[in-house]
Amino acid sequence: MSTQVIGSTGNGGSNRSASGPVLEVRNLNVDFGVDKQWVPAAIDLTYEVNAGEVLAIVGESGSGKSASSMSLLGLLPSNSRVTGEVLLNGTSILSASPAKLRQIRGNDVAVIFQEPMTALNPVYTVGFQIVETLRLHNEISPAEAEQRALRLLQMVELPDPQKAFRSYPHQLSGGQRQRAMIAQSLSCDPKLLIADEPTTALDVTVQAEILDLMRNLRNQLNSAIVLITHDMGVVADLADRIAVMRKGRIVETGTADQIFNNPQHEYTKALLAAVPHLGQGDGEHDVDITAALAAATHTELETVGHDELERREQHLLAQDREAEVPTPTTDPVLELVDVAIEYPKQGRVPAFRAVEGANLTVHPGQVIGLVGESGSGKTTIGRAAVGLLPVAAGSLKVVGTDISGFRPTSKELGKVRRHVGMVFQDPSSSLNPRLPIGESIGEPMFLAGEAKGGELQKRIEALLDQVELPRAYRNRYPHELSGGQKQRVGIARALSLRPKLMVADEPTSALDVSVQAKVLELFQNLQKELGFACLFVTHDLAVVDVLADYICVMQRGKIVEQGTRDQILRRPQDPYTQRLLAAVPLPDPEKQRERRELRAALQASTD
Amino acid sequence: MAWYIVRRFLQLIPVFLGATLLVYFLVFSLPGDATAAICGERGCTPAVVAGLREQYNLDEPFWIQYLLYLKGVLTFDLGTNFSGRPIATIIAEVFPTTARLAIMALVIEAVFGILFGLVAGLRKGKIFDSSVLILSLVVIAVPIFVLGFLMQFLIGVKLQWTSPTVSGDATFTELLLPAVVLGLVSFAYVLRLTRTSIIENVNADYVRTATAKGLSRRRVVSVHVLRNSLIPVVTFLGADLGALMGGAIVTEGIFNVNGVGNTLYRAVLNGDGPMVVSIVTFLILIFCLANLLVDLLYAWLDPRIRYA
Numbered sequence: 001m002s003t004q005v006i007g008s009t010g011n012g013g014s015n016r017s018a019s020g021p022v023l024e025v026r027n028l029n030v031d032f033g034v035d036k037q038w039v040p041a042a043i044d045l046t047y048e049v050n051a052g053e054v055l056a057i058v059g060e061s062g063s064g065k066s067a068s069s070m071s072l073l074g075l076l077p078s079n080s081r082v083t084g085e086v087l088l089n090g091t092s093i094l095s096a097s098p099a100k101l102r103q104i105r106g107n108d109v110a111v112i113f114q115e116p117m118t119a120l121n122p123v124y125t126v127g128f129q130i131v132e133t134l135r136l137h138n139e140i141s142p143a144e145a146e147q148r149a150l151r152l153l154q155m156v157e158l159p160d161p162q163k164a165f166r167s168y169p170h171q172l173s174g175g176q177r178q179r180a181m182i183a184q185s186l187s188c189d190p191k192l193l194i195a196d197e198p199t200t201a202l203d204v205t206v207q208a209e210i211l212d213l214m215r216n217l218r219n220q221l222n223s224a225i226v227l228i229t230h231d232m233g234v235v236a237d238l239a240d241r242i243a244v245m246r247k248g249r250i251v252e253t254g255t256a257d258q259i260f261n262n263p264q265h266e267y268t269k270a271l272l273a274a275v276p277h278l279g280q281g282d283g284e285h286d287v288d289i290t291a292a293l294a295a296a297t298h299t300e301l302e303t304v305g306h307d308e309l310e311r312r313e314q315h316l317l318a319q320d321r322e323a324e325v326p327t328p329t330t331d332p333v334l335e336l337v338d339v340a341i342e343y344p345k346q347g348r349v350p351a352f353r354a355v356e357g358a359n360l361t362v363h364p365g366q367v368i369g370l371v372g373e374s375g376s377g378k379t380t381i382g383r384a385a386v387g388l389l390p391v392a393a394g395s396l397k398v399v400g401t402d403i404s405g406f407r408p409t410s411k412e413l414g415k416v417r418r419h420v421g422m423v424f425q426d427p428s429s430s431l432n433p434r435l436p437i438g439e440s441i442g443e444p445m446f447l448a449g450e451a452k453g454g455e456l457q458k459r460i461e462a463l464l465d466q467v468e469l470p471r472a473y474r475n476r477y478p479h480e481l482s483g484g485q486k487q488r489v490g491i492a493r494a495l496s497l498r499p500k501l502m503v504a505d506e507p508t509s510a511l512d513v514s515v516q517a518k519v520l521e522l523f524q525n526l527q528k529e530l531g532f533a534c535l536f537v538t539h540d541l542a543v544v545d546v547l548a549d550y551i552c553v554m555q556r557g558k559i560v561e562q563g564t565r566d567q568i569l570r571r572p573q574d575p576y577t578q579r580l581l582a583a584v585p586l587p588d589p590e591k592q593r594e595r596r597e598l599r600a601a602l603q604a605s606t607d
Numbered sequence: 608m609a610w611y612i613v614r615r616f617l618q619l620i621p622v623f624l625g626a627t628l629l630v631y632f633l634v635f636s637l638p639g640d641a642t643a644a645i646c647g648e649r650g651c652t653p654a655v656v657a658g659l660r661e662q663y664n665l666d667e668p669f670w671i672q673y674l675l676y677l678k679g680v681l682t683f684d685l686g687t688n689f690s691g692r693p694i695a696t697i698i699a700e701v702f703p704t705t706a707r708l709a710i711m712a713l714v715i716e717a718v719f720g721i722l723f724g725l726v727a728g729l730r731k732g733k734i735f736d737s738s739v740l741i742l743s744l745v746v747i748a749v750p751i752f753v754l755g756f757l758m759q760f761l762i763g764v765k766l767q768w769t770s771p772t773v774s775g776d777a778t779f780t781e782l783l784l785p786a787v788v789l790g791l792v793s794f795a796y797v798l799r800l801t802r803t804s805i806i807e808n809v810n811a812d813y814v815r816t817a818t819a820k821g822l823s824r825r826r827v828v829s830v831h832v833l834r835n836s837l838i839p840v841v842t843f844l845g846a847d848l849g850a851l852m853g854g855a856i857v858t859e860g861i862f863n864v865n866g867v868g869n870t871l872y873r874a875v876l877n878g879d880g881p882m883v884v885s886i887v888t889f890l891i892l893i894f895c896l897a898n899l900l901v902d903l904l905y906a907w908l909d910p911r912i913r914y915a
Contacts, residue, residue: 075815106821113819118812121831123909132830133820168910184820 020090021048022191022224023072028084030064030071030248038081042068043248045084049192049224056227056239056256058271060512064248065228069194073105089191107137110185114197116177120169126153126180127165130187137188152183156213174374175206182213189221196228203373203539208583208599211237230512232275233585236260236592244268256589274517275587276542278569289581290594292570293602331400333419333501333533334362334385338394339404341377341384353392354380355557364500367527367534369544369565371580372554381554382503382537386422387413399500418448421494421532425506427486431478437489438464438474444496463492468522484515491523495530502527502534508543520546541584545569553577578602611913615902619895626891627680627884631673634880663881680888688874688882697870697882698889704777705859705866709851711779711786716794717844721837724801728836729828731806740802743795755788755861772863785862789855793847800843804836811835838908845901849894 028045031038042064049055059065071082072093086094093104113119120129130149134140140148146165153161156179169177178198185193195214199207215238218225227238235242235256242259244252244267252265263269278289339358345351355377362368372378383389384396391404399419406413424430431440442460445451451459461471467488478486487507494502507523508516524547527534536547544551545565552562553574561574572578582599586592651659659665663686664672679686685694727736746754762784763771773781808814809832817831852867859868867886874882906913 073819075819077810102821102823104821105819111816111819113812113816115812119816121813121817121835122911123834125910132822136821170911181816 021050022089023049023226024085024087024090025072026085026087028068028071028086029082030067030076031081032067032077033079033081040064040248041080042071042245045250047243047250047253049226051191051224052218052222054218054225054227054238054240056229056235056242057245058229058232058235058242059245060230060271060514062247063245065245066196068245069196069226069228072194073109073111074101075111103137106133106190107188108190109192109194110188110190112178112182112185112193112195112198115201116174116181117169117201119181120177120184122169124168125165126167126169126172126184130165130180130184133184133187148187149183152187153180155186155217156180156183158183174202175210178202178206178210179213182210182217186217186221190223193223193225194228195225197230198227199234200229200231204541204585205373205579205583207234208585211585212596214238231585232272232513232587233592236587236589237585237596239589244271260587260589270514272587274514276513276517276520276540276546277587278542278545278581278584289569289584289586290591290598293572293578293581293598330364332361332363332397333399334360334535335397336360336381336385336394337396339381339384339391339396340393341380341389342392343380343389353557355384358394358559360552360559360562362501362533362535364533365531366550367536367548369548369551370535370537370554371539371541371544371551373539373580375556376554377557378537378539378554379505380557382422382505382535385501385503385535386420387417418497419500421497421499421502423487423490423494423502423504423507426510427483427490427507428478428510430490431486431493433478436475436477437481440478440489441474441492441496444493448497450497459496463496466495466526467492482515483511484519487511487519488522491519491526495526495532498530499532502532503537504534505537506539507536509538509540516543523547541580553580611906612903615899619899622895623891627677627888628673630887630891631676631884632669634884635669635672676884685885686881688879688885690879694882694885698867698886701866701870702889704773704782704864705868706852707777707779708782708786708789708855708859708864708866709848711782712790712793712851713844713848715786716790716797716847720794720797721801721840724798724840725805725828725833725836727798728802728805729809731802736802739798743798746791746795751788751792751855752857752861754791755785755858758784758788759861773865775865777864777866782864785858785864788861789851789858793843793851796843797840800840801836804839805832808832808836834908838905841904841908842901845897845904848900849890849897852893852897853890 025045025047028042029040030042031040033039045068047055047057057065057069067076067080070076071080072086074082074094076082082094084094085092088104088108093101093109096104120126124132127146127149130152131142131145134145134148135142138145150161150165153164158164158176158179164172164176164180169180172180178201182198198214199210202210211234214225217223225238227235229235239256241255242253243250244259244265246267252259252263252268254264259268260272263272336358339355339360340353341355341358343352343354358377358381360368360370360381370378370381380389384391385398387398387403387406387408390408394404395402396404398416401412401416403413403416406416431437435443438457438460441463442451442456445456445459460474464471464474469485469488469492473481473485478489481489487510490507494504504523508519511519520543527547534547536544538544548565550562551565551568553560553568553576555576561568561572561577568577569581572581579599579602582595582602586595664675667675683695685698688694688697723739727739730736759771762768769784770781771784773785814827814831817827822831856868856872858864859866860872863869867890871883871886873879874886
């Protein structure tokens, strides 16, 4: 791999050695004009970033972390107002002329955006877009720009730089697109890199690779990085210093070590407590994933002594014997035998087999976590279990009835569906915006003929009580509720027919961590109280760890490994499961360093 | 890409067959005897009628008539109309005029529609945007014959900037006014479509990326915003080209343009079945080709379609 720093030979190098921070932000205020009023998005922010340093700005949605960072380069919509002082190497950029600002953008300060899907222009090749940046800020010939662009694509470790250069964004995978985006950002050796949720849209294994890449680049280029994220794991992996934002203000700043190990502000503590911690489970059965993985794969680590690791493993084994899960003897509520599921062919697009040879059993009262990355087929199984997708081969039994032969509109399927509730991923789009939420909750009961009139109203109120929403909310519309409240409504709706099986498809992935923690707790309590079986589909291993008794790992349409939580977390057998576990970042800088080393070792052994 | 073109071409075949069949069936099932239309008020002798029925295959069942007609089309023999003139000659005579008129109208609506739409979209909510929107609404709301007569009277008769009617030569200056009238309504649609599309794209993530790269506003708009925004506009323009080529019966009538629309109108009035069917067939062909052109343009503008 090339370690050469690609750059304009001009002023780049000299400024960096100069003392003083690369970026100084003093009393930055950002307001948005809404209905002729100024609504503050960021209040009185003051921070600085040095060369070669990663400052993470952490906060939940609406905290103003993105808006304040975009304001540095004047990238906010025209209804915004920015005041304060922003100094880049001592020069003010808020007061810079448009021409000067254009010179700074892309050249001195570059941005990596969240969605690699939409942040690159779909109608131009990756090469065109990088060359465009290069030739804008450097006086070089097209041929030379192409050479540099290819070197950049090589530097971000794209497998085939030549091919990537000629590709349109839609021809690359999400991770490759983000690499291309990073290559473009680095094209002029920026002094400051603003990374706005750079890995949020990516799978964990890809995320781990992108984080590695960013760390290497930081070391090579010595740029200052402002990392904006809501993910504490990502922060622990990359950040040197952290600023925690809440409702437009920075509530706490400190080194990564200080924030994680000795948080001062209440909000920081609450935020850290809300982050699900893989291996922590429900608090009683802690699993040291790093040690377990090291044991399972016979890997030696440098940062952790051999004895120390051994001690931890022994501890693990001791715990392991205690936790024996009895096999249930009752009839399963969901049983998949050699199931294949296809998306039927559409025109010229051939049928796509999303799931192949899946065997899975869910017993009453069991919570099964179905984990996998995008495209693994986990959602497909969840949908098929509710009869939303036809089964192409094998048998799929729901509450004792084989639904694999049923047509999607058949009456028999309708009967089976009464026993199954489903919670969808996006609470905003899975509730009818024109129906008051009381009606959304009551509809399944009304349609099934379970209750109507006064009886129905009572049931709706009872359900609202169960999901801890005020009864008065029944007449509200979805847009009047927050994301977490909407998802509570989704859960209430799924519970309304007292299902034997609940299919939850990423119910918390669209929510902030603190909200997620509350919704998960509610879900857990309801499950214990009502005793329904649950198929919990998610990409987030830490969430599964909190909820599930039994974990099922999927990759590319196949179930690669399944077992009890302890089996999967303590003794993962399949290499993919091991990779997946190693890729989940831990919200703890110290442990994350160990984890990183382990991941690298695993990678090296599989290569 | 080659495969894409071939596929699009093959798709034209069923469209062409289906459309001609429909038109042929409609004309066939019109009430009244076709020979009566030829013979006019005085009527013909039974022998002549029999001869005519023989000539136009009127005694054959519908399917045979249609297949015989298709055979004629495929061998470039469109037959004669009821007055005995070869239909191909008539089309060759009137089509160039209509084509010129259509292309002029298309250029006018495309250039001005996209330009005004672009500026309005970039200045959303400002005075220019609002006034252009109201103006376009007026243009869409007023019937074309009102617009046509009004402009003919004002510019042709009162101001005398151009001739109010079009002569047989159909020169560029003579066609300018009808082209403006013809393009005016579509201009309003193109404008609105472009405006909406621009507003949508100006806030897209990749536009922010382009700005963050340090590109000038001009380049961001012309290279990154415009090309993405033109995709829906091109679809509309292509469909419109087909419609314009079909001749504008009203506009051609007002300005006395000897084009396809006028000819078709007369053929319908005279109950001249073969003529109507042939012209409509020709128009279907033109429409299909215009759509093919759109599909190609589409693929050129959007690589996601090209490599699908």
